[in-house]
Structure formats: C-alpha cells, structure tokens
Amino acid sequence: MSGDGRRPGARSGRIESLEPGIDIIGVFRRHGRRRRVQQRAGGMAERLFFFFRAGAFDDSAALAVVVIVAVVTVAVALRTRGGSRDSRPMPSLSAFSYLSTSEYFFLQYYLERLSNVLVNANSFVNPLKQLILPRIASSNLLLDAICATAALHRSSANDVDRSEYSTMATRYYVRVLSAVRDLIPRVTNSSGGASGSGSSSRRRELITDGRESSPVESESSGDYGNSNRNGRGKIKNKNKRKVIVEDKDTAEMAILASIFLCKYEIIKDGVENWRFHLRGIESLCQSLDPEQQASMSNTLAYVRSFMSYHKNIARVTEYAPYAREEEFEHEPFEIGTLFPVDPYMGFSQSLIILLGRVNDLLVINIRDEPYKMKEEVEEILSLLARRSWSADRFAIPEGMGPSTIENSSHIAEAYRCAVIACIHAALEILAERERDAAVYSPVVPMEELSLQSQLQPQLTIPIPIPIDWASLHALLPVEKAEALTDCLAAVARVPLGCPEEAGLLPLLFIVACETKRQDQAKEALLRVEALGSHIGLGNVRCASLLLKEVWAKKSVQRDFHDWRGLLAKVKWDLIIT
Structure with missing residues (x-):
C-alpha cells in the first residue's frame, strides 16, 4: 500500500484500463446530430476523461453511474432535438x-x-x-x-x-x-392490389x-x-x-x-x-x-x-385548375399545442395549402352547383379563423434566429391577406364567366323549341339559379383592395437581401396581378426585380416579364385581370416558388 492508502500502480492501472475508453469522446461527438449537442457531449466526455486520469473516481460503481448519466444526457438531448433512426452524422x-x-x-x-x-x-x-x-x-x-x-x-x-x-x-x-x-x-x-387482371x-x-x-x-x-x-x-x-x-x-x-x-x-x-x-x-x-x-x-x-x-x-x-390529388397534402389544422416550422413554408404552411384550395373555387360548376360556392368559401374562412400564425404557436427549431422568426411572422401575415384577396379574385372571375355564359348562350327559335317540347314532353330544362355575388364578397372580413394593401405592407417589413426574401415571390406576384392601383403594382414589381438580383432565380425574371405584360394590358384595358390567359398564350407553365 502507498502512503495515501492506495495500492502501488493502482492509478496507472486505472489509466491503462480506461485507455481503450478514450473513444467515448469520439462516440459522443459523432452521435451529436446538432451543433450544440455535439459541443456539450464532446465537452462532457473530455471532462469525464480528465477526472478518470486524475483518479477522481475510486469507486467503480460511482464511475459507472457517472458514465450512464452522461450517456443518458446525450441521448435525451438527441431525442429532444429530433434525432431519428435514419439520421446520419453531419460531415464538415x-x-x-x-x-x-x-x-x-x-x-x-x-x-x-x-x-x-x-x-x-x-x-x-x-x-x-x-x-x-x-x-x-x-x-x-x-x-x-x-x-x-x-x-x-x-x-x-x-x-x-x-x-x-x-x-x-x-x-x-x-x-x-x-x-x-x-x-x-x-x-x-x-x-391497386392483386385482384383483377394484369392490365x-x-x-x-x-x-x-x-x-x-x-x-x-x-x-x-x-x-x-x-x-x-x-x-x-x-x-x-x-x-x-x-x-x-x-x-x-x-x-x-x-x-x-x-x-x-x-x-x-x-x-x-x-x-x-x-x-x-x-x-x-x-x-x-x-x-x-x-x-x-x-x-x-x-x-x-x-x-x-x-x-x-x-x-x-x-x-x-x-x-385550367384540375381536381387535386391528396397524396402529399397535410391537414394543416390538426389539434396541438405547437406547430412544426416547415422548411419551405415557414409559419405559412397551412396558409399556402389554403391558397391552393382557393384556386379550387375556379373548377366549381356554378351552373350545376350554385350552392357549393358559398359552402366552400365559408369553409375556407372557417379554417382561416381557427389558427394563429404568431411565433409563439410554433416549435422553433434550433438555430432559427430572431430575424428569421420575425420575417417568417410577417410573411405569414402577408399570406393570410393574400388568401382573402385571392378569394375575392376567384369570385370576380366566376361572376364574369356567368355573365359571359348568359351573353353567349345560343338563342333557340320558338318553332324549334316547340318541336323539341313535342318530341320530349317529359324533358325539364333546368333554369340556372342566379348567384348573389355581392353577398359572397360580403362574407370576407375585408375588401379585396384592403387585403392587397395589408399584404404589401407585411411584405415591406421583410428586409431586402435577407434569406427569407426568396419566399416573397408568390405574394408580390398576387399583389401585382390583382391590384388596380398602379403605385402598388409598381412597388411590387420593383421588389420582384430586386428579388431577382438578390437570389438569382430564373423564374423570378420570368415572373417580372409577365407582370410588365399584365400592366401593359391594364394600361389600355382598365378591368383586365385575365393574366392566366397571358400565360396560356405564351405557353408558360410558370411556377412562382
């Protein structure tokens, strides 16, 4: 026994026995899938190893407890930060x-x-x-x-x-x-299952x-x-x-x-x-x-x-919108305390899904299903009223800074306004279609109509039920012009050159196409051009060209809003992501 009560060579023996365990540092670092977890796990392993070498642990049971606590701490940190079984280490x-x-x-x-x-x-x-x-x-x-x-x-x-x-x-x-x-x-x-033929x-x-x-x-x-x-x-x-x-x-x-x-x-x-x-x-x-x-x-x-x-x-x-497939749609209004932050849509995920749903209004057959329009508008507005898009409703991921959080909140507010504006716009388009159908409906001569009634006396010709478009517009919380103004104001609060600016193109495009105010269209177009120079995406440049063409049309035709027809004319399948 040595003077301090330890067996000779005990410390060196402990060091030798623990030497193979030095890889615990690397293990902790490799399995830290987030930067802070890596730093904390690696630092913990290094401190433990320092104590090992200093002989701080005389009791093997105490040593085992410390190691177990360290491993559990790292595991909990990984679990709370979203580690999953198909995650891989992040190389430098x-x-x-x-x-x-x-x-x-x-x-x-x-x-x-x-x-x-x-x-x-x-x-x-x-x-x-x-x-x-x-x-x-x-x-x-x-x-x-x-x-x-x-x-x-x-x-x-x-x-x-x-x-x-x-x-x-x-x-x-x-x-x-x-x-x-x-x-x-x-x-x-x-x-499709095994039933049926191979065809x-x-x-x-x-x-x-x-x-x-x-x-x-x-x-x-x-x-x-x-x-x-x-x-x-x-x-x-x-x-x-x-x-x-x-x-x-x-x-x-x-x-x-x-x-x-x-x-x-x-x-x-x-x-x-x-x-x-x-x-x-x-x-x-x-x-x-x-x-x-x-x-x-x-x-x-x-x-x-x-x-x-x-x-x-x-x-x-x-x-020409078509019936939507639902394979990749999420239910954006699920019950929960905190909502996830979508990497592409930020705080605006459910709003962007609603925006897609608004465009489904254009495929409603207003002649055969006149009541469906009101039902769908009311359903969209009900969903819109059920959610808040403030930052405190979201599980903010690690590394998302205050500026990103603030900008994401502004963008979500802009999308909320854009949804309302686009509902107004869809109602305007459908009302115009109804008027055009009434104007261009073929007039059947009375003698031909009489002959048809004799041949098919049992046939009942349905009379289209007129839609009260003003009452549908009145369902919305604000008018279209106000919604567009609020949308543009929210966009203006997102700084030029910030990473989140790339998500503004759909909003600016909607404002520029739907507004009747030339100053708003000019402001939106200038921001689109700035966006193109900042992020360097070709679809932004094409969107800018289309917006200029839209306003060239509006300069000679005040009520022009068939910008989708312009896209069809130039055969552009434009996406404004």
Missing part, C-alpha cells in the same frame, strides 16, 4: 477535400449560398444540408445534382463568365438526368423517363429516349435494363436527385419541365413499400414539404 466540408477543384467549389457554393435561399425558414436543421451532405460521400449522383444546380445558379451572377458556368451546368444536368433514367427507368406501383394494375412511369421536351435533348447521349410518348422514332438502346425500385438507398437517391432536377428547372426559368420532375418524384414516392417509407422518414418528411409547397403554389398560376 473539409471531409470532401478529395473532390476535384470544380466539384469542391460547387459544393461549397451550395452549402454557403444556395442552400440558404432555396428554403424559406433557414435553421440548423436545413434539410438541404442535413439530408444531402451526409449522403454525398456515397453518391456521385447527388454530387452531380448539386454541381448542376450550383453551376446554373452561379451563371446568373454578373461577375463571372456566364457561358462557362452555363455549359458546366448543362453537362452536369445531362449526367444526372441520364443516371436517374438508368437507375429507375420505370416504377411499378402495385398498390388493371397501374404502372406509373417515372416522368423523367421518355419525355420529349427536354431542354438538353440534343446534347444527350441517345440513351434518354427509351420510351416515346407519341410513338415517333425508335428506341435507341434496345438492351436497356428495366429496373424496379428494390432497395431503400436506390429509391432515396433517385428521389433526392429528382428534386434537384426540379430545382434546376426552376432556377433556369421555371416555365417548363419542372412539372415533369415533380410528377416523377411523386411516382417514386408512391412506389415505396411501408418498410422503405419507415426507413427514410426524414427524407420523406422533406419530400412532403417540397411537394406541398410547390404543388399548392403552382395552382396559383394554372390557367
């Missing part, structure tokens, strides 16, 4: 030093610039970083998709050789498009496979055209293998790559092709079995956010 940019110079540059550009403007509620849990970065090391497809998107966005800058970046973007895009088609050229959806089972074709109007078709290698929608031409590669989605990783990479293809088209101009990729993403998700869905829950949560945002905003500019 330095982990990709093996990339080529151009690849490393585009990855850095994506992480530091582009990923922050492609979502409208940036935080530490930005899915464009958290989901994508850990998967790049094992997927050249995702890396190429990032390079394509980053190169295209970089080509919009004024201080670069635009043609060089544009060429690189096209090259990467072609590579990704070809890889997605080779990876999963056709997806089989057997959700009754639905086959969903991946929309990026075989579409004719690819902007880079002439530059492709010839393997893209493995199906031809109109039957023209021959299949160039008869031996192309048909692959079914069999494993989670294949499906996940194809879905994420297709999202980047969609983003690419929106960054380019946002007037064509993006919808093909959107449908392809939807088809891929529908092909997953329950086990695959469970194993990629984080990815699918992001996909639902992406799909819901883009599908609902796309309805704003559709010339």
Whole structure:
C-alpha cells in the first residue's frame, strides 16, 4: 500500500484500463446530430476523461453511474432535438477535400449560398444540408445534382463568365438526368392490389423517363429516349435494363436527385419541365413499400414539404385548375399545442395549402352547383379563423434566429391577406364567366323549341339559379383592395437581401396581378426585380416579364385581370416558388 492508502500502480492501472475508453469522446461527438449537442457531449466526455486520469473516481460503481448519466444526457438531448433512426452524422466540408477543384467549389457554393435561399425558414436543421451532405460521400449522383444546380445558379451572377458556368451546368444536368433514367427507368406501383387482371394494375412511369421536351435533348447521349410518348422514332438502346425500385438507398437517391432536377428547372426559368420532375418524384414516392417509407422518414418528411409547397403554389398560376390529388397534402389544422416550422413554408404552411384550395373555387360548376360556392368559401374562412400564425404557436427549431422568426411572422401575415384577396379574385372571375355564359348562350327559335317540347314532353330544362355575388364578397372580413394593401405592407417589413426574401415571390406576384392601383403594382414589381438580383432565380425574371405584360394590358384595358390567359398564350407553365 502507498502512503495515501492506495495500492502501488493502482492509478496507472486505472489509466491503462480506461485507455481503450478514450473513444467515448469520439462516440459522443459523432452521435451529436446538432451543433450544440455535439459541443456539450464532446465537452462532457473530455471532462469525464480528465477526472478518470486524475483518479477522481475510486469507486467503480460511482464511475459507472457517472458514465450512464452522461450517456443518458446525450441521448435525451438527441431525442429532444429530433434525432431519428435514419439520421446520419453531419460531415464538415473539409471531409470532401478529395473532390476535384470544380466539384469542391460547387459544393461549397451550395452549402454557403444556395442552400440558404432555396428554403424559406433557414435553421440548423436545413434539410438541404442535413439530408444531402451526409449522403454525398456515397453518391456521385447527388454530387452531380448539386454541381448542376450550383453551376446554373452561379451563371446568373454578373461577375463571372456566364457561358462557362452555363455549359458546366448543362453537362452536369445531362449526367444526372441520364443516371436517374438508368437507375429507375420505370416504377411499378402495385398498390391497386392483386385482384383483377394484369392490365388493371397501374404502372406509373417515372416522368423523367421518355419525355420529349427536354431542354438538353440534343446534347444527350441517345440513351434518354427509351420510351416515346407519341410513338415517333425508335428506341435507341434496345438492351436497356428495366429496373424496379428494390432497395431503400436506390429509391432515396433517385428521389433526392429528382428534386434537384426540379430545382434546376426552376432556377433556369421555371416555365417548363419542372412539372415533369415533380410528377416523377411523386411516382417514386408512391412506389415505396411501408418498410422503405419507415426507413427514410426524414427524407420523406422533406419530400412532403417540397411537394406541398410547390404543388399548392403552382395552382396559383394554372390557367385550367384540375381536381387535386391528396397524396402529399397535410391537414394543416390538426389539434396541438405547437406547430412544426416547415422548411419551405415557414409559419405559412397551412396558409399556402389554403391558397391552393382557393384556386379550387375556379373548377366549381356554378351552373350545376350554385350552392357549393358559398359552402366552400365559408369553409375556407372557417379554417382561416381557427389558427394563429404568431411565433409563439410554433416549435422553433434550433438555430432559427430572431430575424428569421420575425420575417417568417410577417410573411405569414402577408399570406393570410393574400388568401382573402385571392378569394375575392376567384369570385370576380366566376361572376364574369356567368355573365359571359348568359351573353353567349345560343338563342333557340320558338318553332324549334316547340318541336323539341313535342318530341320530349317529359324533358325539364333546368333554369340556372342566379348567384348573389355581392353577398359572397360580403362574407370576407375585408375588401379585396384592403387585403392587397395589408399584404404589401407585411411584405415591406421583410428586409431586402435577407434569406427569407426568396419566399416573397408568390405574394408580390398576387399583389401585382390583382391590384388596380398602379403605385402598388409598381412597388411590387420593383421588389420582384430586386428579388431577382438578390437570389438569382430564373423564374423570378420570368415572373417580372409577365407582370410588365399584365400592366401593359391594364394600361389600355382598365378591368383586365385575365393574366392566366397571358400565360396560356405564351405557353408558360410558370411556377412562382
């Protein structure tokens, strides 16, 4: 025994026995999926190891208790911060030093610039970083998709050789498009069940496979055209293998790559092709079995956010809305204490879903279902009145700063006003359709009408019930002009150049198209142009061009509001996300 009551070599023995446990530091750091958790966990491990070496723990039971407490603390921290079983460690940019110079540059550009403007509620849990970065090391497809998107966005800058970046973007895009088609050229959806013949089972074709109007078709290698929608031409590669989605990783990479293809088209101009990729993403998700869905829950949560945002905003500019599919819709008014902050829609998720629903008013048959209009308007207003969009109603994610929270609140208020304004606008369009139908209804001569009544005496000709449009407008809390004014005022409170500014385009577009005040239209258009220079998205530039055309029409036709007809005339499938 030594003078201090310990056996000789006891401390050194303890150190030797604990030496293999030094990796506890790395374990804690690796499993901290959020920056603060990593710091706290790593710091705790380092302090424990310091105490080990200092001989602070003489009792093995006490030591075990301390270690268990430390592990439980880290586990609780991870659980409260949203860790899930399909999360992966977040590597640093330095982990990709093996990339080529151009690849490393585009990855850095994506992480530091582009990923922050492609979502409208940036935080530490930005899915464009958290989901994508850990998967790049094992997927050249995702890396190429990032390079394509980053190169295209970089080509919009004024201080670069635009043609060089544009060429690189096209090259990467072609590579990704070809890889997605080779990876999963056709997806089989057997959700229809085993009953019935084989012809009754639905086959969903991946929309990026075989579409004719690819902007880079002439530059492709010839393997893209493995199906031809109109039957023209021959299949160039008869031996192309048909692959079914069999494993989670294949499906996940194809879905994420297709999202980047969609983003690419929106960054380019946002007037064509993006919808093909959107449908392809939807088809891929529908092909997953329950086990695959469970194993990629984080990815699918992001996909639902992406799909819901883009599908609902796309309805704003559709010339002929159609019956909506509900696969990716959430019920935005579920009962709960705190609502999640959507990465794309921020605090405005339920409002954007309502905005998509407002455009469904345009497909109501007012002749056959005159009462349905009032019922639907009342239902939308009821939903609108049931919610508050103030920050204290949301579970604020880690890393979302005060400015982002404040700007998200302003944007939500602007969307609330936009929903009201768009209901007024839809009622105006439907009232005009009713008037036009009355004016252009063919007049049947009396003798012909008499003959018809003799041939079909039992036939009863329904008389359309006139709709009281003024009473429908009166259901809304404020008039259209006031709603547009309030919407523009809320938008003005969002600072120029902030990351959340990218989410303002739908609001500015609605104000500029629907207002009758030239000063408001000018203010909205100037902000759209500023937005285009700040975030560098091609669809913003196209939206600006359309708004100028709208106001050129209004200058000669005061009551002009058929801006959707202008889109149809130029054959633009414009999306204003």
